[in-house]
Amino acid sequence: LPLRLRVRFAETDQMGVAHHSAYIVWLEAARIEWLRERGLDYRTLEEAGVSLAVSAVSVQYGRSSRFDDELTVVAIMTELRSRRVRFRYEVMRDGVRIATAESLHTPVDKGGRSIRLPAMWLEALHAHLVTP
Amino acid sequence: LPLRLRVRFAETDQMGVAHHSAYIVWLEAARIEWLRERGLDYRTLEEAGVSLAVSAVSVQYGRSSRFDDELTVVAIMTELRSRRVRFRYEVMRDGVRIATAESLHTPVDKGGRSIRLPAMWLEALHAHLVTP
Amino acid sequence: LPLRLRVRFAETDQMGVAHHSAYIVWLEAARIEWLRERGLDYRTLEEAGVSLAVSAVSVQYGRSSRFDDELTVVAIMTELRSRRVRFRYEVMRDGVRIATAESLHTPVDKGGRSIRLPAMWLEALHAHLVTP
Amino acid sequence: LPLRLRVRFAETDQMGVAHHSAYIVWLEAARIEWLRERGLDYRTLEEAGVSLAVSAVSVQYGRSSRFDDELTVVAIMTELRSRRVRFRYEVMRDGVRIATAESLHTPVDKGGRSIRLPAMWLEALHAHLVTP
Numbered sequence: 001l002p003l004r005l006r007v008r009f010a011e012t013d014q015m016g017v018a019h020h021s022a023y024i025v026w027l028e029a030a031r032i033e034w035l036r037e038r039g040l041d042y043r044t045l046e047e048a049g050v051s052l053a054v055s056a057v058s059v060q061y062g063r064s065s066r067f068d069d070e071l072t073v074v075a076i077m078t079e080l081r082s083r084r085v086r087f088r089y090e091v092m093r094d095g096v097r098i099a100t101a102e103s104l105h106t107p108v109d110k111g112g113r114s115i116r117l118p119a120m121w122l123e124a125l126h127a128h129l130v131t132p
Numbered sequence: 133l134p135l136r137l138r139v140r141f142a143e144t145d146q147m148g149v150a151h152h153s154a155y156i157v158w159l160e161a162a163r164i165e166w167l168r169e170r171g172l173d174y175r176t177l178e179e180a181g182v183s184l185a186v187s188a189v190s191v192q193y194g195r196s197s198r199f200d201d202e203l204t205v206v207a208i209m210t211e212l213r214s215r216r217v218r219f220r221y222e223v224m225r226d227g228v229r230i231a232t233a234e235s236l237h238t239p240v241d242k243g244g245r246s247i248r249l250p251a252m253w254l255e256a257l258h259a260h261l262v263t264p
Numbered sequence: 265l266p267l268r269l270r271v272r273f274a275e276t277d278q279m280g281v282a283h284h285s286a287y288i289v290w291l292e293a294a295r296i297e298w299l300r301e302r303g304l305d306y307r308t309l310e311e312a313g314v315s316l317a318v319s320a321v322s323v324q325y326g327r328s329s330r331f332d333d334e335l336t337v338v339a340i341m342t343e344l345r346s347r348r349v350r351f352r353y354e355v356m357r358d359g360v361r362i363a364t365a366e367s368l369h370t371p372v373d374k375g376g377r378s379i380r381l382p383a384m385w386l387e388a389l390h391a392h393l394v395t396p
Numbered sequence: 397l398p399l400r401l402r403v404r405f406a407e408t409d410q411m412g413v414a415h416h417s418a419y420i421v422w423l424e425a426a427r428i429e430w431l432r433e434r435g436l437d438y439r440t441l442e443e444a445g446v447s448l449a450v451s452a453v454s455v456q457y458g459r460s461s462r463f464d465d466e467l468t469v470v471a472i473m474t475e476l477r478s479r480r481v482r483f484r485y486e487v488m489r490d491g492v493r494i495a496t497a498e499s500l501h502t503p504v505d506k507g508g509r510s511i512r513l514p515a516m517w518l519e520a521l522h523a524h525l526v527t528p
Contacts, residue, residue, distance in 0.1 A: 006293075008289060008292070008293050009292050009293075009296065009306075009409060009410070009415075010288075010289040010292060010293075010409065010415050010417055012409050012410040013405060013406065013408050013409065013410070014178070014405070014408040014409070014410065014411075014412045014413075014463055015178075015183050015185070015244075015410075016410045017244070017410075019405075019406050020156065020186040020189060021153050021156040021157050021160075021406055024152065024153040024156055024274075025153050025272060025274040028153075028272070028273055028274060029270075029272050029273075029274075032273065032332070041332075042273075042332070043330075043331055043332045046146070046147075046331070051147050053147070053193075053196070054152040054193060055192070055193050056190070056191065056192045056193065057152060057190065057191055057193075058188070058189065058190035058191075059188065059189055059190075060187070060188045061185075061186060061187050061188065061189075064185075064244055066307075067307055067310070067410055068296070068305075068306070068307045112147075112149070112196055138425075140421060140424070140425050141277060141278070141283075141424050141425070141428065141438075142277065142283050142285055142420075142421040142424060142425075144277050144278040145273060145274065145276050145277065145278070146273070146276040146277070146278065146279075146280045146281075146331055147278075148278045149278075151273075151274050153274055156406075157404060157406040160404070160405055160406060161402075161404050161405075161406075164405065164464070173464075174405075174464070175462075175463055175464045178463070198439075199278055199439055199442070200428070200437075200438070200439045278442070279442075279447050279449070279508075281508070284420065284450040284453060285417050285420040285421050285424075288416065288417040288420055289417050292417075310410070310411075315411050317411070317457075317460075318416040318457060319456070319457050320454070320455065320456045320457065321416060321454065321455055321457075322452070322453065322454035322455075323452065323453055323454075324451070324452045325449075325450060325451050325452065325453075328449075328508055376411075376413070376460055
């Protein structure tokens with residue numbers, strides 16, 4: 001199941017809508033839920049000294065969202081290499097897409113150095129790759 | 133002068149670096165300083181009922197930044213139309229570029245409807261357009 | 265039901281725990297859920313031009329919380345006057361209280377001026393007052 | 397010199413003022429500047445494995461602040477023990493106090509265990525204690 005969330009009051013800005021930086025935080029939460037749904041616990045990965053550092057992110061904002069809106073963030077993994085992982089996202093409200101996004105990730109160790117994704121994760125993720 | 137800032141402790145995450153969403157907030161602050169330097173006060177624009185809504189944003193993260201790092205965010209305006217404004221950014225530390233970014237904006241009224249940028253702003257901005 | 269949430273990665277800091285400012289955002293979300301559970305929609309109140317401005321907040325942090333922890337935030341309303349509302353909170357993890365907090369609110373209009381809470385809200389809230 | 401800052405657009409909420417959680421982040425930044433002014437680098441302390449964990453924080457909000465307001469956050473240290481440090485703050489705008497706050501800190505090691513503040517820090521801080 002994709003991440004469901006409510007727009008928090010603290011996430012709004014003086015334009016009366018969710019601030020565009022909040023979406024970046026939601027994408028991350030959606031990615032972590034996506035992994036959990038597939039039996040992969042991001043906390044365990046981090047504790048093993050591996051992080052999926054964000055090397056690029058982009059968001060296209062269509063309609064705005066407002067305080068207390070219930071949103072769903074659908075994630076798919078569109079690229080999987082030992083040193084590069086890519087996700088795409090759709091932020092939905094009442095079945096209507098209000099934003100799309102993409103993030104690119106580099107597995108890194110605790111020192112921030114690029115490493116290969118552990119084989120176990122690579123294999124586990126492979127079944128969930130969606131090639132466009 | 134471009135925006136100078138220090139990475140706040142609250143902006144770090146458990147990887148020990150500035151969280152990638154913090155950059156989005158810095159870009160916005162840099163854009164507002166860029167306008168101010170050119171005699172354009174974004175608060176005044178907002179009070180007149182015009183906002184530069186963010187319709188897209190993208191960031192490429194090179195090197196990470198850490199708590200207390202002093203960063204500079206250089207902005208340039210690369211596209212200027214009555215219904216579309218584009219900025220590009222470089223986040224610098226000690227003269228080294230650590231991230232690049234771009235944002236696309238749509239002038240909107242208080243109801244969030246797309247409008248034309250007020251002529252006064254369009255003219256004032258025109259002198260500062262940098263075509264790539 | 266009290267608010268349940270997961271600590272977001274973006275809410276952690278370089279100490280490896282949820283940053284203390286994140287709790288303030290959770291308290292607000294818990295307060296809004298508390299109202300919703302009692303048939304009071306804070307969005308409707310805001311749209312009617314009434315806000316419960318925060319005039320004071322305090323948090324005592326006991327144990328820290330970590331990325332991906334599942335937390336529950338229990339709220340109770342401990343004071344209710346036409347110009348003052350007080351809430352107390354307990355942040356719980358696995359049945360253990362990890363933080364306590366309090367917030368004090370002043371009903372204000374759109375201009376930020378102190379007003380009396382609408383009678384309908386005052387009456388609806390009265391049944392839920394817990395005097396210590 | 398106390399911390400000077402501008403209210404960021406991202407820090408506003410739909411009430412049109414700086415969200416109350418933003419103040420918590422500003423207090424932290426003010427505390428870190430206060431230390432720096434006295435020759436104490438918080439980054440160095442953290443790198444040595446010592447953090448000043450926040451064990452309590454409270455804020456009284458007087459007047460609100462708005463986007464682009466220039467604020468000053470004055471900090472003083474009002475208690476200094478090897479296992480407890482307390483700060484008080486005043487958030488000022490144009491010479492007028494708009495909020496007051498207090499934070500209580502416990503020195504902890506990387507595992508989050510309470511430790512004694514290193515003697516060097518204790519001595520260096522002692523000269524700056526302001527007993528009420």
